[in-house]
Amino acid sequence: MFDRSAEKLIAKKKTYSEAIRELDNQKNKKTVKLGIDGKTYIIKNPYHMDATELQFKLADKLYDFMREKDTDISDIAANLGFKADNIKKCKDHIF
Secondary structure, three states: OOOHHHHHHHHOOOOHHHHHHHHHHOOOOOEEEEEEOOEEEEEEOOOOOOHHHHHHHHHHHHHHHHHHOOHHHHHHHHHHOOOHHHHHHHHHHHO
8 A cells, every 4th residue: 555645646636747746756666656537557666767767657557548448439529529430530549
């Protein structure tokens, strides 16, 4: 488990600077745990990388999550008035 400060950060949305600060606070740990929008991302850090290097590992995990997630396609299509197939094609192209 992780400390109370990490639990509090999971409950709310993070800004970029908050995420970097949290990465910086955990840079000396072998496993970094970062909560974003209710999901915990775990980054292996055996070489104690700094926050700048860790942010790229976090970005990879976030992109993987966005690629796998398909529940947002119908919401976006409904909000914009486009076909879900067209939104899916755009998302596949971007991610």
